[in-house]
Amino acid sequence: AQSVTQLGSHVSVSEGALVLLRCNYSSSVPPYLFWYVQYPNQGLQLLLKYTTGATLVKGINGFEAEFKKSETSFHLTKPSAHMSDAAEYFCAVSVEDSSYKLIFGSGTRLLVRP
């Protein structure tokens, strides 16, 4: 069965520090992977996606993620955290049955210290 695991329900970094949010997935077929961000009382905003092609994917707001098949990982990074990056981040994998459904991880709350 497909699944998504996000290690760390909370990650705290200092402003200007590297952001690393971890995501591991399981899928029996080549996955489509997504990272979304959610600010309080809002819906989800797409940060980036991996479907095929280049394994290093660049997204909005300076975020990027690398698809590593051998590690079944799709970790999200940003070189320098900004206060405005504080939010909840969700990793998701598309379901294999062509229903366009997503399986979400449990989310990681990013805290940015001044």
Place this chain on the structure above:
Amino acid sequence: GAVVSQHPSWVICKSGTSVKIECRSLDFQATTMFWYRQFPKQSLMLMATSNEGSKATYEQGVEKDKFLINHASLTLSTLTVTSAHPEDSSFYICSAHRGQNNQPQHFGDGTRLSIL
């Protein structure tokens, strides 16, 4: 591009009232729309999948008579919470999909529903 509008953003109503939430894709045709429920500090829980012109497919444990979904056009889906009770209070989020494999879901801003 890929803007999804969800309305209302916030509603408070009395127990027993029915509440309708609208989800519109503003700049693309959405063959499929999804409805989620999110409890505080938790991930999204898929309630149902809505395909234009056909009946919605509900996830296990979701009462179809309680949560009525209509997807009458390629740009509009509605969720009606019928005879709402306090336990239905939650954050409801919709998303829309173009119907192509490599495309993401695009989300609305959610509706905070509070039943008194």
